[in-house]
Structures are given as structure tokens and as C-alpha cells.
Amino acid sequence: MKTKYFICLSVVVLLLSGLFQFTQAALVKLDLLSLGCPTTLNRDQSGWTYEFDLGVQFTEIQNVYMDWSGEITAGLVKRNDLLDPYPEDVGLGAQIEKPFDWRYTSIWAGETLYPNPEPFNKISEFIYGSMPWSELYDGQGLIGIAYKEYIILDGYYIEGGTIELSELKLVVDGTIVPEPGMFVLLCIGTSIIKTRKRVRVFKSY
Numbered sequence: 001m002k003t004k005y006f007i008c009l010s011v012v013v014l015l016l017s018g019l020f021q022f023t024q025a026a027l028v029k030l031d032l033l034s035l036g037c038p039t040t041l042n043r044d045q046s047g048w049t050y051e052f053d054l055g056v057q058f059t060e061i062q063n064v065y066m067d068w069s070g071e072i073t074a075g076l077v078k079r080n081d082l083l084d085p086y087p088e089d090v091g092l093g094a095q096i097e098k099p100f101d102w103r104y105t106s107i108w109a110g111e112t113l114y115p116n117p118e119p120f121n122k123i124s125e126f127i128y129g130s131m132p133w134s135e136l137y138d139g140q141g142l143i144g145i146a147y148k149e150y151i152i153l154d155g156y157y158i159e160g161g162t163i164e165l166s167e168l169k170l171v172v173d174g175t176i177v178p179e180p181g182m183f184v185l186l187c188i189g190t191s192i193i194k195t196r197k198r199v200r201v202f203k204s205y
Helices: 002-021 180-204
Strands: 024-031 047-053 058-073 075-079 086-088 090-098 101-109 118-125 140-149 155-159 162-176
Touching (some): 101 118
Antiparallel strands (some): 047 140, 090 101
16 A cells, blocks of 8 residues: 555656756757758749648747858849949748747848859847747747848839758747656656565565
8 A cells, every 4th residue: 555655656746846857948940941941042932831840849938040041142123213223132031920920030131242142151030929939839830931022112123133042940949848758657667666676675574
């Protein structure tokens, strides 16, 4: 009877302590290129969306980022008050959508080195939307990647730019909820060990 009580007590204690000991902060990364995002974005291939599942759940999320690198070639713009067209940055945007909420981040480049591509390699934080990131606590969402051009009131792009991607990862910085299965195995294993030790001590007498 005492053995059963000890086992039950051990399970309860381990489950409670496990919430604090095994819940851990982590950077969860999702490689979007490996999931089918095009490596080239332009006017013809202007965007891509994907419903993701990170495979984990979170108790809290500090920040979400895009870790991306590649090259951006500017477009050409014609303004009404200028005779000659000139190069203008084009953008790479990422947006996370959920019902009643959205987050956005972007990179704009290309003008400086035109007609050569301008390299980029940075980690960009998603902004806007409500805090905290409760809509992503289940690890699931919809992300969109898109080619962007400026809205020019007195002109327009006569030639689009090009974005070449070499790396594209969604990065979530948060505290992961431990898997229930891990707790169960831990508790069972510990209880068995304790029980066997108790039995051995009893038999030794």
C-alpha cells in the first residue's frame, strides 16, 4: 500500500517539477526554401504562401524573425518630370497572417549597385500586430513571401527588379511546452527505479 502511495506521489511531484525544469527557451527555425519557396522572385513570380506547423507549442514567444540572405537587383523607374529612367530599390517582404492579426517585415535594396545585384544577409524582426504572440502559441500559422515595388505617385516602374534567395528561414524565439509523452516516460521510469530500490532493500532483510 505504501509502495503505491509512493509511486503516485512521485508521479505528481515529477509532473509538477517537470513544468519548471524541462520547459526551455529555444530558437525554432523553419527553412522555407526547402518547403518550396521559389529562389527567384520578380514580377512574374511575385509571391508564395505556406501554412506552417513548427511541431512544437509555446508558453510564450519573445520575438519572431526572418533570417534571409541573397541578392536584390533594382528596377527602373520613369518619373513624369525626368527624361531618363533611374534605378529604384525593390523589396522582399514577409507577412505572417492569422485571423484578426498580421505581422510584417521587409528588406529594400538594389539601387546602390545597379545594374549589379546588391547582396543582403540579415535577421529582420517582425513588427506590427498585437502583443504577445499568442496567435502562434500553437506553433501554426500562415506565412507569405513577396516581391515588392514602391508606390510612386508621379512615376512608375518601367522595368521590374529581381530577388535571388540563398537562405530563407522563419525563426521563433520562445519558450517551448514539453511534450506530454516525455513526462509520462520520465515519471514511469523514475517510479520503477524507486520501487525496485525499495523492493531490494526489503529483500535484503
